[in-house]
Amino acid sequence: MSIARSMLQLKSHFPLYLGGKPIFNAGSCFSVKDKYTNKVATIVSSATSQQIDEAIMFASGSERELRGVPLYERKNILNTIVEKLKERFEEMSQYITVETGKPIKISRVEMLRAIDTFTLASEEVQRLHGYTERYDYSSTNTGVRGRVERFPRGLVSCITPFNFPVNLIAHKIAPAIAVGCPFVVKPSPKTPVSALVLGEILAETSLLEKSWSILPCKNSLAPLFVEDPRIKMVSFTGGLEVGMAIKRSAVNSVSTSLTLELGGDAATIIDDYDLDLNKLADTLLFAGMYQSGQSCISLQRLFVHENKYSQLLKLLVEKAQKLAIGDPLNVNTMISPLITMDAAVKVEELVQDAIERGAKCHCGGKRKDSLYYPTILTDVPKESRLSQEEAFGPVIYVEKFKDWKKVIERVNSSRFGLQAGIYTDNVFKIEYAFNNLEVGGVVVNAPCASRADAQPYGGIKDSGFGREGLKSAMEEMTEVKTMLMKNIDKY
Numbered sequence: 001m002s003i004a005r006s007m008l009q010l011k012s013h014f015p016l017y018l019g020g021k022p023i024f025n026a027g028s029c030f031s032v033k034d035k036y037t038n039k040v041a042t043i044v045s046s047a048t049s050q051q052i053d054e055a056i057m058f059a060s061g062s063e064r065e066l067r068g069v070p071l072y073e074r075k076n077i078l079n080t081i082v083e084k085l086k087e088r089f090e091e092m093s094q095y096i097t098v099e100t101g102k103p104i105k106i107s108r109v110e111m112l113r114a115i116d117t118f119t120l121a122s123e124e125v126q127r128l129h130g131y132t133e134r135y136d137y138s139s140t141n142t143g144v145r146g147r148v149e150r151f152p153r154g155l156v157s158c159i160t161p162f163n164f165p166v167n168l169i170a171h172k173i174a175p176a177i178a179v180g181c182p183f184v185v186k187p188s189p190k191t192p193v194s195a196l197v198l199g200e201i202l203a204e205t206s207l208l209e210k211s212w213s214i215l216p217c218k219n220s221l222a223p224l225f226v227e228d229p230r231i232k233m234v235s236f237t238g239g240l241e242v243g244m245a246i247k248r249s250a251v252n253s254v255s256t257s258l259t260l261e262l263g264g265d266a267a268t269i270i271d272d273y274d275l276d277l278n279k280l281a282d283t284l285l286f287a288g289m290y291q292s293g294q295s296c297i298s299l300q301r302l303f304v305h306e307n308k309y310s311q312l313l314k315l316l317v318e319k320a321q322k323l324a325i326g327d328p329l330n331v332n333t334m335i336s337p338l339i340t341m342d343a344a345v346k347v348e349e350l351v352q353d354a355i356e357r358g359a360k361c362h363c364g365g366k367r368k369d370s371l372y373y374p375t376i377l378t379d380v381p382k383e384s385r386l387s388q389e390e391a392f393g394p395v396i397y398v399e400k401f402k403d404w405k406k407v408i409e410r411v412n413s414s415r416f417g418l419q420a421g422i423y424t425d426n427v428f429k430i431e432y433a434f435n436n437l438e439v440g441g442v443v444v445n446a447p448c449a450s451r452a453d454a455q456p457y458g459g460i461k462d463s464g465f466g467r468e469g470l471k472s473a474m475e476e477m478t479e480v481k482t483m484l485m486k487n488i489d490k491y
């Protein structure tokens with residue numbers, strides 16, 4: 001269903017949440033724009049450095065109390081969030097679209113995924129088991145047994161980007177609630193509204209108030225979410241440059257644990273076998289163009305077997321030119337403006353640089369304000385910026401190949417390594433790809449831009465380290481403690 005912009009009802013001012021309580025900062029606010037109209041949509045309170053300090057103090061002071069909360073209570077909290085997300089599904093989908101500019105049908109999918117993410121956390125609550133083992137494998141340890149359990153690390157600082165303003169926060173706070181870690185969230189100042197609505201929802205649960213805060217703030221205060229030694233873990237999703245800055249400053253404290261979920265220039269390989277190329281072209285276009293390519297696993301590099309190359313390229317170009325461009329509140333829209341004019345200019349520069357170095361542009365290749373047109377390129381030279389950087393825009397470049405082992409090396413030639421997709425009917429090629437692709441995830445019979453919220457998700461190389469996905473994130477947010485027991489069977 002499409003929505004008329006005149007029907008949108010957005011509050012005029014959103015409070016931040018400090019120690020679980022809403023606070024209106026009359027003197028410290030910033031505006032959030034509707035990314036399609038470029039008009040101010042609402043105003044949000046912006047945290048001061050004192051408020052960030054206070055939030056960290058409250059949260060770190062609540063670590064012990066939170067650890068003692070029984071599992072059924074944690075499940076209750078997570079299930080309550082699920083119910084409230086369902087009740088506010090359509091309202092929140094609209095907020096996502098207004099503040100990100102992404103099409104409403106994609107925002108609704110994000111909401112469905114966020115509901116899954118909290119549901120999965122409520123199920124995983126009771127599955128984080130420890131184990132016991134015997135150490136009397138040697139006479140030096142006669143009678144020794146071990147009991148190994150996981151304990152919450154403590155305060156988690158969650159720093160999130162603009163592109164999934166609900167589900168990427170869910171991927172940090174749902175596991176934190178499940179394992180009993182307090183948290184502070186620093187949402188992207190480009191998209192803080194959905195985060196603050198999540199705050200309204202959290203405030204209606206029995207989650208210990210002092211244990212959580214949601215604090216939009218200006219960029220100069222962002223390092224406070226990393227450098228404070230009371231923070232036990234930083235969980236970051238965003239770009240490479242900021243990720244590297246965070247890694248440098250988080251090592252100020254030896255014990256700070258870090259998860260970095262960074263960018264990519266994800267690839268998909270299409271082998272030569274019996275494929276419905278028409279259907280495949282639709283799927284691949286979606287993988288490269290959904291939310292205008294602003295996803296870290298968005299399809300950027302497409303490698304096609306030489307026997308399928310010309311036919312598939314023709315279909316991709318024909319279909320890319322027909323993608324519906326326009327108001328993201330229209331349910332048929334596929335391509336809408338990028339998050340900022342700067343982001344669109346960056347995509348324009350990458351494409352221009354590739355063309356100047358010899359790439360062929362088959363469609364798109366142009367910008368109107370912050371909108372970038374769906375673009376298909378071939379012959380992109382290896383020394384071009386597009387070959388070495390994340391586009392984060394609606395751009396796919398296509399290359400032909402004939403040798404499976406060589407194309408795997410071509411995928412690996414990137415500095416990034418998040419996910420790769422492979423289409424083949426040969427089980428040995430699948431096994432070879434799984435063993436040799438330098439990525440955190442290999443997707444079979446679907447493009448790289450496929451993520452199940454339960455899967456261990458994250459990258460290698462410049463795509464970061466650590467894994468999200470509920471079970472994995474819960475492991476990252478806990479640490480192992482061992483009890484060594486001697487002769488306890490001697491009663």
Ligand SMILES: NC(=O)C1=CN([C@@H]2O[C@H](COP(=O)(O)OP(=O)(O)OC[C@H]3O[C@@H](n4cnc5c(N)ncnc54)[C@H](OP(=O)(O)O)[C@@H]3O)[C@@H](O)[C@H]2O)C=CC1
Nearest residue numbers: 160161162187188219222223238239242261262263296392
């Ligand atoms: N996973 C991925 O692949 C993603 C990659 N990106 C890439 O990053 C670009 C910009 O997107 P954006 O969302 O702004 O991502 P950024 O990486 O720029 O920012 C992500 C978050 O980190 C914050 N931040 C910035 N500097 C610091 C710092 N020194 N310490 C702590 N936190 C900091 C940002 O706040 P502030 O906005 O104030 O700088 C924001 O909340 C994209 O165009 C894309 O290339 C973005 C999103 C996801």
Ligand SMILES: O=C(O)[C@H](O)COP(=O)(O)O
Nearest residue numbers: 163237294295296297451
């Ligand atoms: O589908 C997803 O969850 C994203 O692609 C992952 O988020 P990212 O693009 O910010 O890494």
